[in-house]
Amino acid sequence: MVGRGLRLHPDKTDLQLIDCVGITGKLNICTAPDLFGIGKLPKGMTQADIQGKRITEIEDMIEEVANRQPDWKINVQLVELFEQNGKYDTHNVNYIIMPDGSMLCSIGDKRVIKVRAEDITGNSYAYMVHDNTIVWTIQPAPMQEVLDGVYNRLVCDYQRAKNLWDLELVKRWGSLPATLSQLSYLKKLIRRSHRNDIRVDDNISKYEASVLIGQLA
Structure with a gap:
């Protein structure tokens, strides 16, 4: 395929070369992860996993693995891409993007805010779940209005939990090792949910543990 790209034509001045399977090594060539703005594959995913896959399949695989085994930088970049592509402002809320x-x-305290993906009309909605019970909802509206509504709720009603929902504060403690109580609770949740695909070791960070707990609780 590179040979075809190198064929001369009066109207052709450039060749855009994309390495979708990661065989170019240290060469400075755009790869599949670059297309999604993340620079590298998430932990637990190798070049062999994406070889021969379509770009759309690779995108789904990256999102699934990134959320199954949370990676700080990967998730932050996914949120940034969401903001850039939709021209949204998440107000620096510590969101985790699901597949x-x-x-x-x-x-x-088993409280999780969920913002649903926008539908074909561009609308979304949000709600908080506390111990498997919906506490409050934000009715369907354009995505930015929903994001604004969630942020206003957090600022007005959940200041005591700001160290968990404010991304800048999370970055300060998120890289520290997970606590024993986090690890114990996380392993309990994994057993209860029968998520054998999740592997937890004692070296994960507080942030990674909190992400998994938020997904499983």
Whole structure:
């Protein structure tokens, strides 16, 4: 295929070369992860996993693995891409993007805010779940209005949990090792949900543990 790209033509001045399977090594060539703005594959995913896959399949695989085994930088970049592509402002809320496009924000005490992926009309809605019960909802509206509504709720009602929902504060403690209580609770959730695909070791960070707890609780 590179040979075809190198064929001369009076109207052709450039060749855009994309390495979708990662065989160019250290050469400075755009790869599949670059197309999604993440620079590298998430933990637990190798070049062999994406070889021969379509770009759309690779995108789904990256999102699934990135959310199954949370990676700080990967998730932050996914949220940034969401903001850039939709021209949205998430107000620096510590969202986790799920494979179906929805976003979660865990604020402790089994409380999780869920923002649903926008539908074909550009609308979304949000709600908080506390111990498997819906506490409040934000009715369907354009995505930015829903994001604004969630942020206003957080600022007005959940200041005590700001260290969990404010991304700048999360970055300060998120890289520290997970606590024993986090690890114990997380392993309990994994057993209860029968998620054998999730592997937890004692070296994960507080942020990674909090992400998994938010997804499983």
